[in-house]
Amino acid sequence: MNISELLKQKLLNDEIVKNSYNADDLERVSGILEEYLSSETIDEEVCYNFYKEMKLPYSIVYRSFGLIKEEIKDNEIKRKLNKLLNITAKVYIKKEISSLKTLLLQKQKHDFLLFKAHEEWIEKIVVSVKNDDLDSFPLVEAKNCKFKKYLSYLESLMICLDVNLCVYIHDLHNLIHTLANSFYIFYKRGYYAESYFVFRDLKEQILKFYNTLNELYMATFTNTEKSFFDLIEILVKSKTLFVAVIDLKNLKTMNSVFNENTVTNAKIVLFNKLHNLYKDKKNFLLIQGSSNDFYFIGTDIDFEIFQKEIDHIHDIICETIDINGEKINFDGAIFGIKLDKYTQIQIKDLINYFRFLKQAAKKEHKNIILNNKENHLEEWIKNQIDIKFIKEKIEKKEIDVMFQPIFNSKDNTVFSLEVLGRISDNGKLIPAGMFIDHIYAMNKIAEFDIVVLDKILEKEYLIKQITNRIFLNISFEALKNEKYIKKLYQVIKKIDVDIVLELTEQRFVENLELIEKIHKKNDTYFAVDDFGSGYSSILLVINLLRKNMIRVLKIDGTLVKGIKNDEYLKKAIKIIAGFRKEFDLNLVAEFVEDKETMDFLKESGVNLLQGFYLSMPKTIEELLIEKEERIREIVN
Known part of the structure; x- marks a missing residue:
């Protein structure tokens, strides 16, 4: 039996390939095979017939020749068949690569x-x-x-x-x-x-x-808007952002004057112009929402550059767009704001704030409102918080407790955890600055602090797996409350963790006998918060030292925030560090937000560090998971 007959027989009997060939295909394949085996060379165009005329997949060609190779004993014929398969593969690649x-x-x-x-x-x-x-x-x-x-x-x-x-x-x-x-x-x-x-x-x-x-x-x-604001929520934890909403005004009027399709096409042209402006820039994003708004983010820029970009965007919006001879002129209102890692906000509040700015723009007849004022956003949100909602949360004891580590600057071990009471709304934590004033105004601070104490007892076992010391903020109002004092004493006696009470109010200075009583009854020590600011005077610290009531100073956060660009503040920090060494105190620097600040504080003699660069406030469960991961890294 010759090669072509063997091929026909094998192909007709193979369940996989037999349906890929008709009678003409079989004759054509056999002819190509006979032609090639009778010569020493093969033209790639011959192999192309498998692709063009029969449109056979290469896998079928490969299996077809493989079937007869099994029966052939002649090594020279096998070599030629392999060469034929190889050249055919090249043809297929060149034809399919496009x-x-x-x-x-x-x-x-x-x-x-x-x-x-x-x-x-x-x-x-x-x-x-x-x-x-x-x-x-x-x-x-x-x-x-x-x-x-x-x-x-x-x-x-x-x-x-x-x-x-x-x-x-x-x-x-x-x-x-x-x-x-x-x-x-x-x-x-x-x-x-x-x-x-x-x-x-x-x-x-x-x-x-x-x-x-x-x-x-x-x-x-x-859902473009949701994606945009979800991105903000992630970025703001580590970057300074400049965010803007661009609203096209009077579209209903334009639709009545022009054909609606004409206005729609003009909006497409406008978006393409704006999109092309930023599409290849790493630190800018401009997108179109599902409504008539455009959304903008800029990172790694200052307010002056942000202002220039917004002015440029507004100029482009106001340019005439020609759609089939129709001259379209849009008008836009742009509302922008600076956000950074210190901005304490939920996304729903940010969205509402932009609505507020939109209404303000209409009222003031402005096309651009860019807010660069410190704490303006937080103050606005604070005024929007539902007092009734906060009251119900406290009465239902629906208070969350977060913990922020305080690290030893020498070896980065956890020295202590600061306890932070928080209220959540639909699973999102509301920063304390947004609700704490309302709690004081409702005279609910003692009740709030009692719930926090209960939560500490619930988490004692988990806390002890990370540290044997916690820092607890206390309010003057709570210490005047008998129920709170009773609960505090119970917790101090029951919990197998040292509690350092943080003094944060002027009235403690004027009523030292109140905290002296707690110290004598429970042998409890205190930390003076915001050292270097108004009430936390050196004289106060000296008085507390005389009575052996103080172990820790916490530097005022405004000093730490400003040290990168202020040599005078750097010298002040070094003086405070020298003061703590002289009296053998622990010194905590809060608001450590970058490596440069951390390195300076270490070199200056600050022995305890706290801030977002080192760790965000987290649940005790999250901190335990992080601890286990660090242990695994060390072991591995």
């Missing part, structure tokens, strides 16, 4: 940053293979890819709020580059059959990659 660009075009429906990252890379792969110019093949590791760079852009950060999907796409990205580089190696060495199967896998992973990207973008822009 499908990589097709994948990109199918998925890239918008000018989105992460879709653009691989345009040039894929184009170079296609061109280098089609032209047999492998010297121009883009050998790029995943870590050096544009996509990796773009992941730190604000647009990408907003897209990647779904952590699981983003981890998946990160892994896919690494795999794609590994496959592309493997394809290059096989193809360069002439192993075209192996190259083809790597190419098919590469194409499949690229498709998965773009499908996942598409899913991320769809999820993000299904």
